[in-house]
Amino acid sequence: MKLIYPPDTDEETLLEYAPEADIIIGWRPTERLLEKAVNLAMFINPGAGAQHLIELFRKHNRNRNVILINGHGNAYFTAQHAVALLLALAGKVIPHHNWMIDGHWRRGDDFSSSIPIRGRKIGLLGYGAVNQNVHRMLSGFDVDFAVLRRDWNKETGKVPTAIAKYDSAQLHQFLKAVDILIVAVPHTSKTIGMIGKEELNLLGADGLLVNIARGSVIDENSLYIALYERRIAGAAIDVWYEYRPEPDGKGRKYPFHYPFHTLDNFILSPHGRPRPSAILNAGARSSIIYPDLHRMPTGL
Secondary structure, eight states, X not given: OOOOOOSOOOHHHHHHHGGGOSEEEOSOOOHHHHHHOTTOOEEEEOSSOOHHHHHHHHHHTTSOOOEEEEOOTTHHHHHHHXXXXXXXXXXXXXXXXXXXXXXXXXXXXXXXXXXOOTTOXXXXXXXXXXXXXXXXXXXXXXXXXXXXXXXXXXXXXXXXXXXXXXXXXXXXXXXHHOSEEEEOOXXXXXXXXXBOHHHHHHHOTTOEEEEOSOGGGBOHHHHXXXXXXXXXXXXXXXXXXXXXXXXOTTSOOOSSSSOGGGOSSEEEOOOOOOOHHHHSSHHHIIIIIHHHHTHHHHTO
């Protein structure tokens, strides 16, 4: 196997190397690049989620058969961010930080006391590469786990702790059983609006929610009302509803349609992700990308 590392990511440079490639690893190829890659058999997206590429490859594959692979290359980083959001939410890190910036010192236990997660039941909605990493990272916190997965026939290997298993038809039973919900499912026709008013009510007034999947999975209006009316205790969101927001009168851009930024039980995160170089370093290539590369010659 010969690996080619272009000296830069300028399109003209990539076009120069494209005809040599049987496999390309990258994020957003242009039609021009795909046309130039005459020997291309496989394209690996090293991130998490490839829905932004589906239409492009559907069009391209009218006359060819290029395999599109979701490489899950940033699954570890996304899981790390999910855990960070959960701990910041439970520990009230953001309000405490803001109070100290404003000069408020030790306001007392009545003001936004931290929420211990020990003894809680964490619900992992989706059990792909991201939530499998979340499970492993949180396994030392003395918590119980429930997992809802669409297909339990898929091989997951050894899980880090005991889990209560649920399938897609048991969403409501699953939500009744947990008080921390971490959402990591793909954007599909079946997951759009998967969590709405009824589902948030089932999570309960002590419930904490972290969404690192796609904004569309949780109904925006229902989420805002649940937070505003304290039907759930809090949420931390890294994925949004409007990715090309218009600036308001003060030039501010908010990727949502309700005033989430005014809530004190809500953490906003700007769809955080690692730099591409962090994913494509030598260690990540060997552990994440190489297994996908070896699929092609073996036919797997």
